[in-house]
Amino acid sequence: MSSKKIVIVGSFGVGKTSLIRRFVDDTFSEDYKVTIGVHILKKTVQLQDHDINLIIWDTEGTDEIEEIRTSYLLGTHGFIYVSDVTRPKTYEKIDEHKQYLSKNFGNVPIFTVGNKSDLLPKGSISQKKEELDFLDILVSAKEGNNVQRLFEKIAKILIS
Amino acid sequence: MSTSSSNEFIVPIQFISIDTDGKIKSSDQKILNLEKGAPIKDAHPFFESVISMFESRATHLKLDCVNMLDCTFDVEVITHKDNSGVIILRDRSDFYKRIQKVAQQRNQSLILNELLELKNDVLKEKEAFKTKFIKNFSEELRSPLTLISAFSSLLLKGDLDLEQTKLVEALKEQSDSIRKLLDDIIELSKLKKGDSKLAEEVFSFKDLLSSIYMNYNAKVSLTNNTFEMNVSKDVPEFLQGDERRIAQVIKNLIENALIFNDGKHIKFEVTENHRRAGKTSLRFQVHHKGTVPKGLGDKYDLEDLEKVNPEGLNFSIVRELVELLDGTLKFNEVDTNHTQQIVNLKVAYPLHEVKLPPKKKSTVEQYKFSEKVKVLIADQNTTTQLTALKVLVSTGNFDTEVYTDPRELLEAVEKREFDLILMSSSISQIDSIELISIIKQFANNSNKKIPIIALTVHTSKESMAAYKAAGFKDVIKKPYTDDELLNTIYKRLKIKKFL
Numbered sequence: 001m002s003s004k005k006i007v008i009v010g011s012f013g014v015g016k017t018s019l020i021r022r023f024v025d026d027t028f029s030e031d032y033k034v035t036i037g038v039h040i041l042k043k044t045v046q047l048q049d050h051d052i053n054l055i056i057w058d059t060e061g062t063d064e065i066e067e068i069r070t071s072y073l074l075g076t077h078g079f080i081y082v083s084d085v086t087r088p089k090t091y092e093k094i095d096e097h098k099q100y101l102s103k104n105f106g107n108v109p110i111f112t113v114g115n116k117s118d119l120l121p122k123g124s125i126s127q128k129k130e131e132l133d134f135l136d137i138l139v140s141a142k143e144g145n146n147v148q149r150l151f152e153k154i155a156k157i158l159i160s
Numbered sequence: 161m162s163t164s165s166s167n168e169f170i171v172p173i174q175f176i177s178i179d180t181d182g183k184i185k186s187s188d189q190k191i192l193n194l195e196k197g198a199p200i201k202d203a204h205p206f207f208e209s210v211i212s213m214f215e216s217r218a219t220h221l222k223l224d225c226v227n228m229l230d231c232t233f234d235v236e237v238i239t240h241k242d243n244s245g246v247i248i249l250r251d252r253s254d255f256y257k258r259i260q261k262v263a264q265q266r267n268q269s270l271i272l273n274e275l276l277e278l279k280n281d282v283l284k285e286k287e288a289f290k291t292k293f294i295k296n297f298s299e300e301l302r303s304p305l306t307l308i309s310a311f312s313s314l315l316l317k318g319d320l321d322l323e324q325t326k327l328v329e330a331l332k333e334q335s336d337s338i339r340k341l342l343d344d345i346i347e348l349s350k351l352k353k354g355d356s357k358l359a360e361e362v363f364s365f366k367d368l369l370s371s372i373y374m375n376y377n378a379k380v381s382l383t384n385n386t387f388e389m390n391v392s393k394d395v396p397e398f399l400q401g402d403e404r405r406i407a408q409v410i411k412n413l414i415e416n417a418l419i420f421n422d423g424k425h426i427k428f429e430v431t432e433n434h435r436r437a438g439k440t441s442l443r444f445q446v447h448h449k450g451t452v453p454k455g456l457g458d459k460y461d462l463e464d465l466e467k468v469n470p471e472g473l474n475f476s477i478v479r480e481l482v483e484l485l486d487g488t489l490k491f492n493e494v495d496t497n498h499t500q501q502i503v504n505l506k507v508a509y510p511l512h513e514v515k516l517p518p519k520k521k522s523t524v525e526q527y528k529f530s531e532k533v534k535v536l537i538a539d540q541n542t543t544t545q546l547t548a549l550k551v552l553v554s555t556g557n558f559d560t561e562v563y564t565d566p567r568e569l570l571e572a573v574e575k576r577e578f579d580l581i582l583m584s585s586s587i588s589q590i591d592s593i594e595l596i597s598i599i600k601q602f603a604n605n606s607n608k609k610i611p612i613i614a615l616t617v618h619t620s621k622e623s624m625a626a627y628k629a630a631g632f633k634d635v636i637k638k639p640y641t642d643d644e645l646l647n648t649i650y651k652r653l654k655i656k657k658f659l
């Protein structure tokens with residue numbers, strides 16, 4: 001079975017750790033415990049004809065992408081860039097940061113994610129959702145929406 | 161597994177050597193208990209990631225602060241060309257626990273600040289909306305006030321018995337004070353919007369003070385009080401700055417004293433603190449008996465608009481004005497029941513001698529025309545229509561016709577002859593600036609030459625310029641008094657023709 005390394009990046013407090021917890025253990029906590037350094041978790045994703053191990057590196061949140069210890073990012077097969085839909089600061093520099101990652105760590109897929117979608121005003125044609133359409137996917141670690149789909153999508157792309 | 165050391169300077173270290181197949185060749189077991197011969201990748205996903213980086217190259221990689229198996233390690237990975245290697249773990253759990261605590265506090269407060277900032281932006285937007293609403297609303301109120309103001313002064317000029325005179329005087333006084341209130345609100349909303357610019361003109365400060373004195377001496381004596389004004393000798397006669405704003409500050413201070421007056425005497429003093437670099441620092445002080453309710457002098461946000469009572473409005477305006485003029489403001493309670501309002505302003509003064517043109521009088525000439533002036537009034541608003549109509553008719557000098565329908569209006573300027581057109585800012589949704597150009601096309605030759613005057617609440621510099629550019633001879637600001645209306649008309653008519 002193949003293993004793929006995925007690094008989760010994004011500003012602090014956006015819900016990186018929560019997203020992984022939801023995916024790996026299907027749990028969620030309202031408490032905020034700041035991550036320092038890196039935590040490494042593993043989960044197998046079952047696709048139709050393949051199983052794949054995702055080894056997920058949960059990094060400490062920084063404002064500036066350059067501040068992440070580069071040794072964490074070596075040998076990565078894909079990035080998940082998480083932002084918080086309620087905090088514009090966490091997605092303002094997304095393009096710049098994507099460029100930095102592609103340039104320095106190989107041309108691997110980068111998924112941009114807006115977390116905490118549960119906090120958006122309800123309704124299908126919400127204006128806010130349109131504003132956020134530059135993101136690949138909106139998820140909620142709290143309610144679990146789209147979390148499974150996100151990782152399955154990534155897994156599919158990584159084996160193709 | 162973790163050996164929590166009491167001595168933080170001793171960092172437990174573990175060396176793990178890996179063979180060419182990724183299996184554990186040897187481990188000194190100081191921290192983690194690893195089974196010899198087992199694949200290192202099974203010990204933790206971290207090692208699985210790391211081992212995939214063994215790519216037959218000699219590298220030395222440092223990975224700080226790796227959390228696994230209940231500890232936090234600084235890790236070194238050394239790989240050899242034959243794909244064997246060494247992994248060195250340093251258990252720095254205690255150190256990183258402290259770092260974590262600091263980061264926790266820092267991040268929480270950063271996030272909080274971010275959210276507060278966002279909230280603040282929303283509040284600002286709301287405030288701007290309110291400001292705009294208040295401004296529009298106040299301007300709407302001006303039209304009916306025109307009627308009351310102008311009718312009252314008109315009535316007072318006629319034959320009224322004493323009782324009636326008193327009633328009308330009261331009416332006028334009330335409407336004047338509402339007018340003032342409205343102007344205040346509009347002023348405040350402008351100040352709040354922060355788009356006010358300061359004038360930089362030379363003006364006679366002495367004249368300003370004496371007109372303030374005359375005004376308040378009369379007003380205060382009506383209430384059986386006395387008004388005293390002292391201006392110290394060193395205060396410059398001329399200043400260079402925003403005369404209207406400075407006057408507003410002074411007037412508002414005095415009004416404040418009048419509102420909360422408990423005694424018989426209001427004292428107003430102007431002194432000079434010092435002069436520096438072409439600027440004089442002036443101190444304005446108003447002293448009266450009676451106390452001002454706590455909090456009235458506080459700065460308030462439009463957010464709390466509901467809490468501001470009309471009495472507080474003056475205070476808010478003074479505060480905003482003083483802020484705009486870059487001065488300071490203080491309310492002191494003295495001797496338990498006296499209030500002292502102190503404002504310090506730095507104002508430029510002209511360094512050379514100044515000669516200002518003499519002021520114009522604003523009373524109306526009492527003309528008796530031999531021929532009546534034919535006036536066309538184009539106005540939809542019955543209130544202002546009536547006002548203008550009555551004021552003009554009362555002089556006996558005018559014949560007036562009112563038009564509210566643009567088509568009839570155009571027909572009239574084509575077929576009939578007039579001497580003057582008064583036009584409000586819009587008629588049947590057609591903007592007066594647009595309308596005037598159509599009028600000019602339709603008008604017969606004699607009507608092409610007559611003055612057209614705009615009646616409007618839009619009196620910003622930009623609007624005035626637009627009116628003039630469109631061909632209006634003059635603009636009369638609503639609400640106007642009968643004097644203002646007549647003066648403008650007389651100024652713009654070729655009067656000799658009618659005498």
Ligand SMILES: Nc1nc2c(ncn2[C@@H]2O[C@H](COP(=O)(O)OP(=O)(O)O)[C@@H](O)[C@H]2O)c(=O)[nH]1
Nearest residue numbers: 012013014015016017018030032116140141142
């Ligand atoms: N409402 C809501 N809160 C979330 C969501 N995901 C995370 N949070 C909260 O956001 C805070 C930060 O989450 P965390 O996962 O530690 O963020 P990280 O710093 O990016 O790892 C925590 O208080 C979480 O409970 C979500 O989807 N919805």
Ligand SMILES: [Mg+2]
Nearest residue numbers: 016017034035
């Ligand atoms: Mg985290």
